[in-house]
Every structure is written in structure tokens, then in C-alpha cells.
Amino acid sequence: MGHTHVTAATSDEGAAVPVTIRDVARASGVHISTVSRTFSAPHLVNPETRVRVLACAEDLGYRPNRAARALITGRTHNIGLIIADIANPFFPPLIKAAESQARHRDYHVFVADTNEDPTAEEELVHALAKQVDGVLLCSPRMSNSLIEQLSREVPLVVVNRQVTGLPCVLMDVGQGARAAIEHLIGLGHTRIALLGGPRSSWTNREMRRAAATAARAGGAELTLLGPNAPTETGGHAVAEQVRRSGVSAVLAYNDLMAIGLIEGLDALGVRVPQEVSVVGVDDIALSRLTRPKLTTVATPTGAAGRTAVDMLLQQDTESPRGTRGPGAGTALGVRRTTAQVMLQTDLVIRDSTGPGPQARPARPLAAPPGPDPHCPAGPGTPTAATGDAVAS
Amino acid sequence: MGHTHVTAATSDEGAAVPVTIRDVARASGVHISTVSRTFSAPHLVNPETRVRVLACAEDLGYRPNRAARALITGRTHNIGLIIADIANPFFPPLIKAAESQARHRDYHVFVADTNEDPTAEEELVHALAKQVDGVLLCSPRMSNSLIEQLSREVPLVVVNRQVTGLPCVLMDVGQGARAAIEHLIGLGHTRIALLGGPRSSWTNREMRRAAATAARAGGAELTLLGPNAPTETGGHAVAEQVRRSGVSAVLAYNDLMAIGLIEGLDALGVRVPQEVSVVGVDDIALSRLTRPKLTTVATPTGAAGRTAVDMLLQQDTESPRGTRGPGAGTALGVRRTTAQVMLQTDLVIRDSTGPGPQARPARPLAAPPGPDPHCPAGPGTPTAATGDAVAS
DNA sequence: TACTTCACTGCAAACCTTTGCAGGATCACC
DNA sequence: GGTGATCCTGCAAAGGTTTGCAGTGAAGTA
Numbered sequence: 001m002g003h004t005h006v007t008a009a010t011s012d013e014g015a016a017v018p019v020t021i022r023d024v025a026r027a028s029g030v031h032i033s034t035v036s037r038t039f040s041a042p043h044l045v046n047p048e049t050r051v052r053v054l055a056c057a058e059d060l061g062y063r064p065n066r067a068a069r070a071l072i073t074g075r076t077h078n079i080g081l082i083i084a085d086i087a088n089p090f091f092p093p094l095i096k097a098a099e100s101q102a103r104h105r106d107y108h109v110f111v112a113d114t115n116e117d118p119t120a121e122e123e124l125v126h127a128l129a130k131q132v133d134g135v136l137l138c139s140p141r142m143s144n145s146l147i148e149q150l151s152r153e154v155p156l157v158v159v160n161r162q163v164t165g166l167p168c169v170l171m172d173v174g175q176g177a178r179a180a181i182e183h184l185i186g187l188g189h190t191r192i193a194l195l196g197g198p199r200s201s202w203t204n205r206e207m208r209r210a211a212a213t214a215a216r217a218g219g220a221e222l223t224l225l226g227p228n229a230p231t232e233t234g235g236h237a238v239a240e241q242v243r244r245s246g247v248s249a250v251l252a253y254n255d256l257m258a259i260g261l262i263e264g265l266d267a268l269g270v271r272v273p274q275e276v277s278v279v280g281v282d283d284i285a286l287s288r289l290t291r292p293k294l295t296t297v298a299t300p301t302g303a304a305g306r307t308a309v310d311m312l313l314q315q316d317t318e319s320p321r322g323t324r325g326p327g328a329g330t331a332l333g334v335r336r337t338t339a340q341v342m343l344q345t346d347l348v349i350r351d352s353t354g355p356g357p358q359a360r361p362a363r364p365l366a367a368p369p370g371p372d373p374h375c376p377a378g379p380g381t382p383t384a385a386t387g388d389a390v391a392s
Numbered sequence: 393m394g395h396t397h398v399t400a401a402t403s404d405e406g407a408a409v410p411v412t413i414r415d416v417a418r419a420s421g422v423h424i425s426t427v428s429r430t431f432s433a434p435h436l437v438n439p440e441t442r443v444r445v446l447a448c449a450e451d452l453g454y455r456p457n458r459a460a461r462a463l464i465t466g467r468t469h470n471i472g473l474i475i476a477d478i479a480n481p482f483f484p485p486l487i488k489a490a491e492s493q494a495r496h497r498d499y500h501v502f503v504a505d506t507n508e509d510p511t512a513e514e515e516l517v518h519a520l521a522k523q524v525d526g527v528l529l530c531s532p533r534m535s536n537s538l539i540e541q542l543s544r545e546v547p548l549v550v551v552n553r554q555v556t557g558l559p560c561v562l563m564d565v566g567q568g569a570r571a572a573i574e575h576l577i578g579l580g581h582t583r584i585a586l587l588g589g590p591r592s593s594w595t596n597r598e599m600r601r602a603a604a605t606a607a608r609a610g611g612a613e614l615t616l617l618g619p620n621a622p623t624e625t626g627g628h629a630v631a632e633q634v635r636r637s638g639v640s641a642v643l644a645y646n647d648l649m650a651i652g653l654i655e656g657l658d659a660l661g662v663r664v665p666q667e668v669s670v671v672g673v674d675d676i677a678l679s680r681l682t683r684p685k686l687t688t689v690a691t692p693t694g695a696a697g698r699t700a701v702d703m704l705l706q707q708d709t710e711s712p713r714g715t716r717g718p719g720a721g722t723a724l725g726v727r728r729t730t731a732q733v734m735l736q737t738d739l740v741i742r743d744s745t746g747p748g749p750q751a752r753p754a755r756p757l758a759a760p761p762g763p764d765p766h767c768p769a770g771p772g773t774p775t776a777a778t779g780d781a782v783a784s
Numbered sequence: 785t786a787c788t789t790c791a792c793t794g795c796a797a798a799c800c801t802t803t804g805c806a807g808g809a810t811c812a813c814c
Numbered sequence: 815g816g817t818g819a820t821c822c823t824g825c826a827a828a829g830g831t832t833t834g835c836a837g838t839g840a841a842g843t844a
Contacts (some may be wrong), residue, residue, distance in 0.1 A: 030823075030824090031823065031824050031825080033824065033825080033826095034822085034823060034824080035820095037823090044821090044822075044823090045822070045823080046821080046822060046823085049822085049823085068829090069827095070829095071830070071831095072828065072829050073829095074829085130830095153831050168818075323825095
């Protein structure tokens with residue numbers, strides 16, 4: 001990457017001379033405790049002195065040191081948000097919702113990306129531990145036992161994963177996968193593939209389970225392809241495999257993979273949805289922009305972010321950390337609520353799904369892939385008959 | 393959003409009993425300073441005691457309190473990353489690059505989103521100030537003077553903005569805009585619109601300046617439309633205006649707006665690139681996925697993230713904060729380097745740009761929008777003649 | 785043996801803030 | 815004028831860690 005240095009000057013202006021509470025106290029002729037109270041309990045200080053102190057503080061550019069304050073109060077008013085992959089458009093709405101919810105309650109959110117790496121996850125929890133009042137773990141890839149262990153270090157709320165004993169926010173991808181499979185079967189598809197995501201993903205397991213059940217119930221054959229990287233590239237890479245497998249419909253682990261798969265199929269000359277139908281999961285903004293527009297299982301990401309923050313803050317106000325006060329040191333264990341919330345998902349039908357092989361005899365191209373014509377699986381030609389459903 | 397409470401149990405297991413350096417000291421029968429050294433300067437402690445201390449620490453699950461450590465060392469080994477809009481796909485690659493670069497140097501990155509809100513930006517800098525060793529300001533929306541003022545509170549590196557006296561990482565969008573305009577003029581377009589972004593964006597100003605110059609030089613008329621929100625919605629909203637303006641080509645502030653615009657034009661029945669050519673800026677991953685694929689000015693986001701981290705850390709090692717040591721308190725001003733780096737951009741030509749009105753007499757639809765046929769602006773019919781270029 | 789050197793460890797101050805406690809002044813009221 | 819209440823402020827400890835300084839004992843040197 002060619003880059004050009006335009007300027008390289010040095011200045012000796014404005015180097016950070018940290019101004020502390022002591023400086024303000026000296027300047028305004030009061031004790032530091034009065035300055036402290038001016039900021040954290042203004043009603044306890046004489047209005048006159050208060051304005052004087054505030055003026056001095058303003059003058060000197062004083063800002064309370066949040067780290068030092070946290071050290072003694074045990075509260076930072078920050079919350080950490082650990083994300084598997086910030087480049088996945090699934091997360092930004094969640095982050096935004098969490099951030100706005102936190103802001104309403106006077107908290108700041110710090111986001112950290114782990115690159116889908118379990119080791120990075122653990123390290124980040126440690127790094128955040130004493131600098132935040134709690135951590136939201138979004139789609140974590142580490143083991144349940146490790147999560148439980150880390151939860152002893154800092155309050156945790158887990159999103160997109162079920163960990164017993166910990167507060168969790170879940171999305172009902174099981175129901176979503178079932179709806180998707182039923183939709184495909186309703187369109188006449190009898191051979192369906194499930195594009196798996198990361199091995200250690202809870203969502204992945206839930207989807208597999210639900211899809212298998214739904215396929216069996218609907219008399220369709222379900223092929224498992226994976227695990228794969230939950231990215232566009234991951235989807236693209238598996239296109240060839242999908243074609244060879246001979247399925248006429250695919251449910252992908254998420255929208256990114258679905259879109260990558262459609263790209264890949266396109267490159268192989270396989271048309272979507274005419275030859276293969278594709279369903280994604282998440283309903284990211286992008287899924288409305290691609291051609292064909294993606295049929296997908298919408299997950300309530302915003303609600304998840306808000307709920308997770310609420311649960312964390314609720315848990316947090318119940319048991320302030322760092323309190324070594326009388327009794328708290330010995331009385332191991334403060335009551336802690338570990339509610340688990342399940343959020344609903346919705347199948348939204350767009351243009352990437354169409355009739356199955358048997359259900360489209362006449363109009364091969366002109367068929368408008370309108371929303372859910374609900375063609376029943378036609379008895380059609382016996383050539384592609386697949387006997388009983390085999391769901392593995 | 394309907395949601396269902398699945399479980400609401402309470403447990404009294406595993407409440408955080410903070411284990412401190414003192415506990416480890418007591419358990420291993422040494423002074424706390426020895427424990428401290430075991431972690432921060434292992435070579436200073438007897439191997440035998442070291443293993444004993446480490447064993448006890450491991451046993452008790454001790455982790456040094458990073459906040460307390462930072463309080464005295466003045467270094468947190470964190471860096472803050474303030475982003476205008478995390479939902480804009482332009483940023484994730486930058487974030488990832490910054491994160492990986494920081495990790496190599498044993499730093500953690502905390503990201504915060506401001507929703508394009510200048511007030512939130514300021515507040516976040518304050519919140520981060522004492523919890524990080526420096527802050528990367530990406531595409532900030534606040535005033536230069538405020539940025540300078542904040543830089544006295546915490547070391548700052550600014551990305552996508554030029555602030556004199558501060559280290560900056562810039563992308564040469566001026567050059568990019570020029571290349572884009574020249575590309576369009578080369579295709580025969582004589583009436584071009586520039587879709588502006590946020591008013592307070594440095595990039596916006598640079599683009600406007602360069603585009604105006606290039607248009608004037610090439611004898612094209614440049615219409616300014618904006619400011620607009622730098623999002624897909626922002627682009628979509630201005631489609632009608634673009635149509636009415638009668639231009640045959642548009643350079644958008646970024647890819648998101650370009651894509652939104654294409655969507656909007658599509659909804660109005662205006663075809664891209666047959667009737668209107670569109671160029672974006674950023675080359676986000678999405679620009680390869682839409683139809684038509686987007687012609688765009690590629691910006692080196694990864695390099696920007698890495699460079700910014702390097703500059704911050706370099707500046708940081710030069711002048712450790714919090715040092716009130718002899719002399720440092722009185723000697724206002726530590727030398728500080730304020731290099732500015734300009735990174736190159738590249739025009740990548742895809743399918744959203746095609747020949748201008750005069751340059752396509754015969755084949756209105758079959759014309760393959762191949763890369764840069766470089767048709768000169770034909771003398772063509774005088775009906776659409778626009779006299780001299782008017783660039784405002 | 786006496787003296788220096790060295791490796792290791794303890795002591796205590798320091799970082800910046802909050803907060804329980806107590807002291808002082810002011811005021812009202814009887 | 816005495817009593818109590820009220821309001822404001824100062825004092826000092828606490829929070830968890832790092833680090834300069836000094837002290838200990840042992841090893842090395844003359």
C-alpha cells in the first residue's frame with residue numbers, strides 16, 4: 001500500500017498535564033472532599049462554594065478520573081460487549097440497540113471483536129473485567145464451562161447461547177428453521193441441504209435439530225453441509241458442493257453465507273431461485289439489496305441488544321461488585337437472578353425461494369417468484385422420488 | 393416484539409468475591425510487593441518463591457486489577473476507537489486491522505459508536521480518557537477546535553480528517569474523486585451530480601473541491617446535491633431529486649449512498665447504468681454483491697487502521713501520561729510528533745457506470761458496460777449542449 | 785577475616801478518588 | 815442563654831497496585 005508522508009512536524013504545545021482533584025481543591029481553597037462532593041453529591045455542598053469550585057474546575061479543565069473513581073466505588077458505568085465478528089452485519093443493529101439502551105441508563109458501551117476466536121474471547125473478558133460493570137457475550141465460541149468460570153470474574157449476560165445458571169438472551173432460531181423448512185417443503189422441495197455454521201455455535205445446533213425434525217415430519221431429505229465459516233466467503237466456497245449434492249433448496253446458517261452461496265451458484269451457472277432455492281437467517285439489511293432479494297428468517301437483533309443490557313443492569317444493581325463491606329466478604333454468594341429470555345423469529349419470504357422441481361412444469365422462466373404461492377408438493381414425476389425422508 | 397420468559401431462577405453460587413494481591417500474599421507468605429513483582433517483573437524474584445506465588449495465584453484465581461494498575465503506572469494497554477457509524481460497512485475492516493495491529497503490540501481495542509452525533513463523540517472521549525492510553529477518532533463530526541481541546545485530555549489520532557497539530561491518517565479522496573469525474577467525463581457524461589455527505593465531514597469537503605476542479609477542467613457541469621445522511625436511506629431519498637436534475641452521472645459520497653440511490657432510481661424506473669451512471673466511494677464488500685456491481689473509489693481502510701494504531705502507540709511511548717515525576721509537572725509540554733499520512737485511493741471500475749447520453753447512438757440496451765471503453769465526449773447533437781462548465 | 789557485591793525481599797509512599805465520621809458554625813426555638 | 819437541629823466542611827481511611835529505597839543474608843574477593 002503506497003502511502004506518502006505529507007507532514008512530520010513536532011510541536012510542544014498541549015501535552016497532557018493531568019489536573020487532579022487536588023489542583024482544584026488548592027485553586028478554590030477547599031478540601032478535596034468538598035470538590036469530590038461538588039461532583040458526586042452536589043446537594044451536600046453550599047451553593048456558593050459549589051459555584052466557586054465548579055468555576056475553578058472549568059478553568060483548569062478538570063475531569064474526574066473514572067478509573068480512580070471506579071476503584072473505590074466499584075462501579076465504572078461501562079459495559080463491555082464482546083462480539084464474534086463485527087464485520088457481520090448481523091451485529092451492528094444489536095450493538096446500536098445496546099448502546100442506546102445503555103445510554104438511557106447513563107452507561108457507556110465498549111465493543112470488542114474476537115474474530116471468531118475463542119482464545120481472544122477469554123482474553124478480552126479478562127481485559128474488560130475490572131474496567132466494566134458487566135459484559136455482554138454475543139454468540140460466544142468458547143465452551144460453556146469456560147463461560148461459567150469467567151462469570152465468576154465479572155457479571156455476564158450471554159446472547160445467542162444457552163448457559164445454565166447464567167442470564168441468557170436467545171432467539172428462537174429453532175422455530176425459524178422449522179418455518180423455513182416447512183416453507184420449502186410447501187414449495188415442493190424434497191431434497192434440502194442445511195449449510196452449517198461454526199461448530200461451537202449454539203444457534204447452529206438449534207437449527208440442525210429443528211430442521212431435522214421439520215424435514216422428517218414433512219417427508220423431505222435433509223443433507224448436512226458443514227461446518228463452514230459464517231461469512232460470505234464460507235457460503236461461496238460451498239457452492240460447488242451444493243450443486244453436486246443435487247438438492248433443490250438450501251437453508252443457510254445466516255444471510256451472509258446465503259448470499260455468498262447465491263454468488264457462488266451464479267458463478268457456476270446455477271440460477272436462484274429457478275434451480276435452487278436459498279433461505280438465510282438474520283434478515284440483515286443487505287438481504288434486501290441483493291438480487292434476488294433474500295428469503296430469510298428475521299431475528300430480533302435490536303430487541304436482543306436492549307434486553308441483554310436490561311438484564312445485565314438489573315443483575316448489576318442487585319449485587320454491586322467490589323463490596324467488601326461487613327458481611328459481604330464472608331457471606332459467599334449473593335442472590336443472582338438468571339432469567340433466560342427467548343425472542344421470536346419470523347420467516348420473511350422474498351425472491352430467493354421458488355417452486356421445487358416437481359411443482360413447476362410449464363413456465364420455467366417467466367414464473368414470478370412472488371411471495372409464497374404455497375404450492376403443495378406435487379405428486380409429479382416419480383423420477384426424483386426419494387422414498388422416506390432421511391434426516392440425519 | 394413478543395418475547396417469552398423461559399426461565400427465571402435464582403442461584404447463590406459464584407458471586408464475585410474479588411481476590412486481591414493481598415490475598416495471594418497472605419496465602420504464599422510473602423509481601424504484596426513480591427507478588428506484584430512476580431507478575432510485572434518476574435526476573436526480580438527468586439524462582440522458588442515465584443512458583444509458589446504463581447501456584448497460590450492460580451489457586452485463588454487471582455487476576456491483577458487493571459484499573460488499579462493503570463492508576464499508578466499511567467498505562468492501561470487499551471486504546472479507544474471512536475467510530476461515526478458502526479453499521480457502515482466501511483468501518484469494520486478498519487476496526488479489524490486496528491485490532492490486529494494493536495494485539496501484536498499487546499494492546500486491546502475498545503470500540504464505541506457515536507451514531508454520527510458530535511455530542512456523543514465528545515462524551516465518549518471523556519469517558520474513555522482515563523481508561524485508555526489513546527483514542528483513534530474515525531471520521532469525527534465535531535469541530536476542529538473541540539478536537540484540539542480534547543487532545544489535551546488524551547492522546548488522539550484522527551482518521552479521515554485533517555486537524556493541524558494532531559497526527560492524522562488521511563485517504564486521498566480528492567484524487568479519487570478526480571479520477572471518478574475524469575472517468576465519467578471520459579465516458580461522455582457532461583452533466584454530473586455530486587451527492588454530498590454530512591456537512592461536517594472532511595472527506596465531503598475534499599471531494600467537493602476535487603470534483604469541482606476536475607469537472608471544470610473536463611468541461612462538465614457539476615451539480616451539488618446535499619448534505620445527506622451517509623447511508624443507504626440517504627441515497628434512496630435523493631433519487632427523485634437526481635432524476636429531476638437531469639444529470640446522466642452521479643458521484644456519491646460513499647458506497648452506501650450510491651447503492652441506496654441505485655435502489656431508489658430502480659424504483660423510479662430509471663436504469664443504471666443505461667440512463668444514469670453511479671460511482672461510489674469506499675469499495676465496501678457489498679459493492680461487489682449488488683446488481684449492477686458498483687464502480688467505486690477504493691479506500692485503503694485496513695492500512696488506515698494499522699497506520700493509526702502505529703502512530704498512536706509511537707506517540708504514546710514517547711510521552712507516557714500520568715508522569716508527575718520531577719520536572720514533568722512544571723515543564724509544560726513534551727515534544728510530540730504530529731505526522732500526517734496520506735494514503736492513496738484507487739478507482740475500480742465495475743458495472744454501474746456506462747457511456748454518457750451522446751456517446752451511445754446505436755445500441756441502447758445491448759451495450760456491454762465493460763470496463764472503461766473510454767469513449768470521448770462526442771460532439772453529438774447540440775440539443776443538450778451546456779456551454780461552459782459550471783462548477784460551484 | 786574483613787569488605788564488597790549481589791540477589792532477593794520488605795517497607796511505605798504514591799496514584800486519584802469516595803465516604804463515614806466528627807467538628808464547627810449558624811439558626812431557631814423555648 | 816441554653817438546647818438541639820441543621821448545614822457545611824475537613825479528616826483520614828480505603829480501594830489495589832507499583833516502585834524507589836533500604837535491609838538482609840549469602841557469596842565472592844582480597
